[in-house]
Amino acid sequence: MRFVFRTAYGQDLGLFRDGVQRNWYVLLLLGLIVLPKLVPEYLVDLSLVFIYGLCGLSLMVLAGYTGLVSLGHAAFLGVGAYAHVYFTQTLGLPWVVSVALAAALTAGAGILVGLPALRMTGVYLTIATLAFALIIQEVFARWEHVTGGLKGRAVDKAVVFGVHLGGDVAFYFLCLACLIGGLWLTANLLRTPTGRAWVAIRDSEIAAQSMGVNLAVYKTIAFAYSAALMGVAGALFAHHVGFLAPDIFSVLLSIQLLLMVVVGGLGSLHGGVFGAIFVALLPVAIAQARDAVPAGVGRLVGVLGKGAGDAAFAATDRFVKQPGLEPGIFGLILVLFILFEPLGIYGRWLKIKLFFSTFPLYKHATFRRQKAYMRSERLR
Amino acid sequence: MDIVLQLVLNGIAVGCIYGLVALGFVLIYKATELVNFAQGDFMMLGAFVCYMFVVWYGFGYWLAFALAIAAVAVFGAVLDATILRRVLGQPQFAVVMLTIGLGAIFRSFASITWGSEIYTLPTPFSARATRVGGVTVSHEYVSIIVGTVVLCAVLFVFFRRTRVGVAMQAASQNQLAAYYMGIPVKRMFSLIWAISAGVAAIAGVLLAPVSLIDINLGFLGLKAFAAAVLGGFGSIPGALVGGVTIGVIELLSGAYLPHGFKDVAAYVVLLVVLALRPQGMFGTVGRKKV
Amino acid sequence: MTFFAAENLEINFGGIKALDGVSFTVEQGQVFTIIGPNGAGKTTIFNLISRIYDPTGGRLVFAGEDVTRVPPHEIARRGIARTFQNIELFEHATVLQNLLLGRHAHRGSRFLQELFFLPGVRRQELAHREKVEAVIDFLDLQTHRDSLIANLPYGVRKVVEMARALCTEPKLLLLDEPSSGLSVEETEGMAFWIQDIRTLLGITVLMVEHNMSLVGTVSDRVLALNYGRPIALGTAREVQEHPDVIKAYLGG
Numbered sequence: 001m002r003f004v005f006r007t008a009y010g011q012d013l014g015l016f017r018d019g020v021q022r023n024w025y026v027l028l029l030l031g032l033i034v035l036p037k038l039v040p041e042y043l044v045d046l047s048l049v050f051i052y053g054l055c056g057l058s059l060m061v062l063a064g065y066t067g068l069v070s071l072g073h074a075a076f077l078g079v080g081a082y083a084h085v086y087f088t089q090t091l092g093l094p095w096v097v098s099v100a101l102a103a104a105l106t107a108g109a110g111i112l113v114g115l116p117a118l119r120m121t122g123v124y125l126t127i128a129t130l131a132f133a134l135i136i137q138e139v140f141a142r143w144e145h146v147t148g149g150l151k152g153r154a155v156d157k158a159v160v161f162g163v164h165l166g167g168d169v170a171f172y173f174l175c176l177a178c179l180i181g182g183l184w185l186t187a188n189l190l191r192t193p194t195g196r197a198w199v200a201i202r203d204s205e206i207a208a209q210s211m212g213v214n215l216a217v218y219k220t221i222a223f224a225y226s227a228a229l230m231g232v233a234g235a236l237f238a239h240h241v242g243f244l245a246p247d248i249f250s251v252l253l254s255i256q257l258l259l260m261v262v263v264g265g266l267g268s269l270h271g272g273v274f275g276a277i278f279v280a281l282l283p284v285a286i287a288q289a290r291d292a293v294p295a296g297v298g299r300l301v302g303v304l305g306k307g308a309g310d311a312a313f314a315a316t317d318r319f320v321k322q323p324g325l326e327p328g329i330f331g332l333i334l335v336l337f338i339l340f341e342p343l344g345i346y347g348r349w350l351k352i353k354l355f356f357s358t359f360p361l362y363k364h365a366t367f368r369r370q371k372a373y374m375r376s377e378r379l380r
Numbered sequence: 381m382d383i384v385l386q387l388v389l390n391g392i393a394v395g396c397i398y399g400l401v402a403l404g405f406v407l408i409y410k411a412t413e414l415v416n417f418a419q420g421d422f423m424m425l426g427a428f429v430c431y432m433f434v435v436w437y438g439f440g441y442w443l444a445f446a447l448a449i450a451a452v453a454v455f456g457a458v459l460d461a462t463i464l465r466r467v468l469g470q471p472q473f474a475v476v477m478l479t480i481g482l483g484a485i486f487r488s489f490a491s492i493t494w495g496s497e498i499y500t501l502p503t504p505f506s507a508r509a510t511r512v513g514g515v516t517v518s519h520e521y522v523s524i525i526v527g528t529v530v531l532c533a534v535l536f537v538f539f540r541r542t543r544v545g546v547a548m549q550a551a552s553q554n555q556l557a558a559y560y561m562g563i564p565v566k567r568m569f570s571l572i573w574a575i576s577a578g579v580a581a582i583a584g585v586l587l588a589p590v591s592l593i594d595i596n597l598g599f600l601g602l603k604a605f606a607a608a609v610l611g612g613f614g615s616i617p618g619a620l621v622g623g624v625t626i627g628v629i630e631l632l633s634g635a636y637l638p639h640g641f642k643d644v645a646a647y648v649v650l651l652v653v654l655a656l657r658p659q660g661m662f663g664t665v666g667r668k669k670v
Numbered sequence: 671m672t673f674f675a676a677e678n679l680e681i682n683f684g685g686i687k688a689l690d691g692v693s694f695t696v697e698q699g700q701v702f703t704i705i706g707p708n709g710a711g712k713t714t715i716f717n718l719i720s721r722i723y724d725p726t727g728g729r730l731v732f733a734g735e736d737v738t739r740v741p742p743h744e745i746a747r748r749g750i751a752r753t754f755q756n757i758e759l760f761e762h763a764t765v766l767q768n769l770l771l772g773r774h775a776h777r778g779s780r781f782l783q784e785l786f787f788l789p790g791v792r793r794q795e796l797a798h799r800e801k802v803e804a805v806i807d808f809l810d811l812q813t814h815r816d817s818l819i820a821n822l823p824y825g826v827r828k829v830v831e832m833a834r835a836l837c838t839e840p841k842l843l844l845l846d847e848p849s850s851g852l853s854v855e856e857t858e859g860m861a862f863w864i865q866d867i868r869t870l871l872g873i874t875v876l877m878v879e880h881n882m883s884l885v886g887t888v889s890d891r892v893l894a895l896n897y898g899r900p901i902a903l904g905t906a907r908e909v910q911e912h913p914d915v916i917k918a919y920l921g922g
Contacts, residue, residue: 009799013792069473116651120658122472123415124613127605128654131647134602138644185785192784192791193777199763200771207758210720211838212746212775221781251602255480262477267762324496324595328488334481338474339466 015187032176036169042284043168044240049280050175051236054182056260056272056279058229061186063258064266065195066222067202068117069126072133073257076227078140078249080106080234082147085155085244090146095160103231109136110227111220118216121205133254140246152245155238175236182229183269189225190269198222252327259330263337265344274345286329290320385515387631393521393590395627396528398646400583401604402611402619403532404576410614411548411572412468414475418483419580420601425486426452426581427588427597428494431501441503449581456577457570464573465566468555483598490595501588524586531582532620535575539616548572603630606650612663621661625649673698673733673874674842679718680727688714689898692728696842696891701868701875703885705909706895707919712878713755714898716844719876720745720752732842746775751835752844755878757827759819765830766815769805772837773798805836808871809863824851836867843867845877849884857884864888882910882920894919 004018016022036043055077063069080102087098116128140147147153157166158174165174189195197218200208205215238244256279264275294317302309319325341348355362404419426448433444459482467475508519539545551558551565558565584597591597607626611618626646634642653660674696681689689711696702704712717723719730721742730738732748740748751772760768776798779791806812809829814822819830828851835843848864849857861884867873868888879885885892885906892909894902896919902912909915 009796009803010792012799013795063473067473069476116654120654123476124609124654124658126476127415127609128651130602131606131650134647135644135651138640142640188787189784192779192787192795193774194781194784196763196767196771197774199767200760200774203760203762204758206722207754207760208771209722209742210746210752210758211771211834212743213771214741214743251599255484258477258480262474266473319492322492324488324491326488327484328492331481331484331488335463335478335485338470338478338481339463342470342474 013191015184015191029180036172040168043172045281045284047168047172047175047236048240049277050172050179051233051240052257052260052276052280053179053273054229054233054236055257056264056276057179057182057186057269058226058233059257059261060264060266060269060272061189061198061229062222062226063261064268064271065190065202066198066219068114068219068222069258070113070129070226071126071251071254071258072113072129072131072136073226073230074249074251074253075133075136076106076109076230077234077237077253077257078136078244078246079109079227080231081238081244081249082140082153082234083231084235085153085238086146089156095158099232099235102235103228106231106234107224107228110223110225110230113227114220114223117219117223130251130254133249133251137246137249140249147244147246150246152243154243155241158239171239178232178236182232183273186229186269194218194221256330259334261344262334263344265346265349268346270349271344271346274349278345282330282333283326286326293320382513382515383635384632385513387635388628389515389517390521391628391631392624393518393524393627394631395607395624396524396620397583397587397590397600397623398604398607398626399620399623400528400531400579400586401601402607402623403535403616404580404583405604405608406611406613406616406619407535407572407576407579409608410616411551412464412569413472414464414479415472416576417476417479417601418486418598419576420598420604421483421486422452422456422577422580423584423587423601424490424593424595424597425455426577426584427501427593428490428584429581430585430588431499431593432494434501435499445585448585449578452581453574453578457574459577460570460573461566465569468569487595487598494595496595498592498594500592501585503589520589524590527582527586528620531579532616535579536616544568544571603646606646606653608660609650609658610653610660612660615660615662618660618662672696672731673700674876675731676715676719676728677731678728679715679725679730681714681718681723681725687898689718689725692895692898692900694893694900694903696874696876698841698874699868699872700890701864701877701888703877703879703889703892703906704895705879705882705885705892705915705919706901709897710895711898712895713846716752716846716876716878719750719844746838746840749839749841750844751838751840751842753828753831753835753846753848755846755850757824757831759827759831759834761820762818764816764818765811765822765833766802768819768830768834769802769837770798772805772834773801775838801839802837805833808836808866809833825853825856828852832863836871836873840873842874842876845875845879847878847880849879849881857881860884861887886910 006012016025035046055073059070059073083102083105084098087093087101088095093101113129113132117125120128141150143149157164158171159165160174165171197208197213200211200213201215201218209215241248260275260279261272262275263278264273265271294313297316298309298313301312337344343350401419401423404422405416408414408416408419429451430444430448433439433447434441439447463482464475464478467478503520510517510519539548547558547563548568550561551563551568555565587597587600603626604623607623608619609622610625611620611622626649629649630642630645633645672695675694677693679689679692680687692711692715694702704715706712714723718725721740725738728738729736732750735748737745737748760771778794783791806815809832811829811833814826814830819827822830828848832845832848845864849860852860864875864877865888868875877889889906892904892906893900894909894912894915896914901914901918902909910920
């Protein structure tokens with residue numbers, strides 16, 4: 001058990017709990033810097049993890065901290081991506097300027113989408129964001145001058161301040177730098193009045209108002225900031241995929257983004273990052289399982305006899321190679337997490353840490369959920 | 381003028397489908413305050429099950445129809461009893477995500493069981509039409525409209541006149557108090573899910589001859605959201621009226637507005653309603669008493 | 671100039687007239703209590719003052735300014751704070767975060783400053799923390815500083831609710847049934863706190879209360895309401911002995 005001994009208010013304000021925690025994060029950073037040398041074949045996937053990390057951060061701010069659930073965040077990713085490509089390739093603006101403009105434009109879109117939020121709560125807002133996303137997706141398909149319409153648009157590699165960052169390693173570090181920047185800015189906001197106002201809006205709008213929180217202003221800021229982060233993520237995402245088409249930014253992608261925050265654990269930055277790691281690496285894991293599982297099943301059943309083993313292999317192989325399986329796996333994971341681990345991966349991580357720090361006095365009932373009865377949320 | 385009438389008629393028929401799916405949303409929302417994002421996928425399952433009975437097993441259309449409704453309704457009730465019951469009391473966001481996840485599982489299941497191509501369902505109304513004045517009235521569309529009207533009448537009476545209907549409303553507003561009043565809340569919820577799933581299945585079977593069956597049929601559910609919101613999320617007649625309105629608007633905008641508007645017409649209507657009159661046409665506004 | 675005045679307040683909910691011609695004034699430094707049976711409209715008056723509802727008639731005047739129609743988030747900045755009858759704390763935050771939120775009306779930093787956590791923001795955060803700690807000391811909440819609200823018992827939550835209101839540095843404090851749900855001992859403690867708030871902190875208190883002994887101990891003036899109409903106004907003793915009040919509320 002560790003004692004955290006505070007002697008000044010400033011220590012509570014810091015980004016890290018104490019020097020020990022800061023050192024762990026420094027170690028993590030060093031590990032991430034060395035990682036490209038160790039697993040060069042996974043660099044592209046890891047870059048996607050960082051991009052999704054920014055997305056998870058964005059959605060965590062909006063849904064986890066402010067309580068405004070958006071089912072249309074993929075649209076913001078698209079706005080950022082298309083805007084960035086248009087600014088760099090059609091207008092020829094420098095990379096950093098383009099990303100900044102793309103983020104600003106996406107923030108504007110966020111404010112637009114957030115306008116209905118000022119008047120409605122809960123599920124109505126979620127449905128409204130979904131409707132916005134579907135409309136924006138249609139705009140992507142129709143506005144051929146900017147987006148290339150249904151034919152799509154190719155994306156060049158990143159060139160920042162004249163330096164070509166197209167290689168896998170360079171792009172990896174670019175994404176890592178952006179993620180760290182996003183984390184720092186968001187953590188700053190969360191320890192200041194803005195972040196507290198967001199939490200207040202989530203928990204009790206009436207009490208927040210009576211404490212002087214202007215709901216409209218802070219909800220708008222939440223949407224704008226969240227969308228701006230998505231704008232930056234969109235720019236990086238464009239470089240990552242290399243080719244933009246409207247049907248990339250679909251409802252299914254929005255659902256994957258929400259999956260990130262649910263699986264990661266609502267209400268913490270760690271949760272956003274954990275969720276991003278999970279969602280970005282899951283397709284990789286599924287692809288590998290697709291090869292490994294039939295072989296494994298075949299060998300297992302093959303104990304009974306070669307014919308049976310071959311048949312089992314063939315059947316399992318046919319099953320896992322089906323195209324419609326992947327969304328089902330995502331759905332299943334989502335359902336399982338909500339049923340059995342609503343606090344997400346970060347929640348499980350906290351439970352594990354508690355187990356080790358209070359060993360052998362750990363009580364399983366510490367985290368048991370109370371039986372909750374449903375009360376009408378219509379009158380919130 | 382004939383063209384407009386034709387469009388309106390077709391719009392009403394399509395709108396009835398939206399209305400039926402919206403009806404399912406509203407039923408579940410009134411009872412349990414959940415929004416079931418998998419409602420469209422229930423519809424898809426209903427269509428596929430009916431197709432399976434007709435084409436694979438050779439049953440007659442009406443028998444297959446009845447079996448499909450029964451199967452999906454039972455499935456809905458079982459889903460409630462096993463999975464959804466466990467998440468009551470959790471914040472609404474979690475339950476919404478749960479239904480989204482379930483929808484994805486249903487689509488995957490359909491793709492594995494029945495395949496991911498497009499199928500047609502042979503019905504007694506297929507490819508038959510009557511001309512009334514200058515308007516071609518397709519029998520498929522008529523079957524949709526008639527089926528919807530009958531179903532809505534039955535449900536309206538059920539909720540207004542029976543004890544079960546009133547009990548469901550009580551359970552939706554304060555679960556604990558409903559328990560105290562002796563209402564078997566869990567059974568109520570399962571019944572509501574069964575009815576809602578059954579309604580979705582009916583919508584799916586009615587729609588199948590018109591729009592063909594494939595696993596993405598459920599995305600129609602998103603447009604049905606617009607119908608439910610337009611009608612007012614707590615109102616049963618509202619769902620139907622909303623659906624028909626959206627259907628007509630959609631077809632008219634397809635004919636008279638530039639290409640692409642037809643697809644997003646429903647969503648634009650949704651946003652306009654949410655911005656100007658969030659309670660829809662027949663809904664009511666509630667406030668929390670502090 | 672009266673410190674706070676309500677003039678002819680009226681409000682309808684559907685067909686029900688919840689308040690009908692309610693007028694009273696509060697002097698600075700007083701403890702003014704509103705009593706009456708349930709449904710008399712006491713909390714409705716509070717909801718009008720903190721601008722959750724709009725009155726259909728009448729005015730509210732605070733420190734010489736008409737505050738009848740200001741936006742709800744403006745009220746804290748003007749110096750009026752309130753507690754809620756059914757506790758509206760921020761459940762998933764700690765006590766400290768709830769109290770720091772009470773300082774929101776006095777924040778001096780802008781969004782861009784906060785985004786980069788400039789030194790000015792750090793200074794302000796430390797200053798807010800000092801003020802919050804003063805309130806924590808005043809109400810003895812030190813042991814609960816880092817507890818999540820969801821884990822706290824009801825009595826402590828009521829104190830945190832009051833602490834949060836005090837953190838806004840109000841000139842007028844609205845307490846909605848401060849002693850409901852408290853034990854006899856806790857209610858006596860509440861009486862001392864209310865007196866301290868008035869004398870040590872110089873805050874005017876407007877209170878809704880059912881506990882007559884608490885009312886008698888701390889109140890300077892009392893207003894009795896019934897069915898949205900005032901039926902008696904005076905000192906605690908005068909109101910408690912008023913025949914209409916006895917008939918409508920106190921019994922006997």
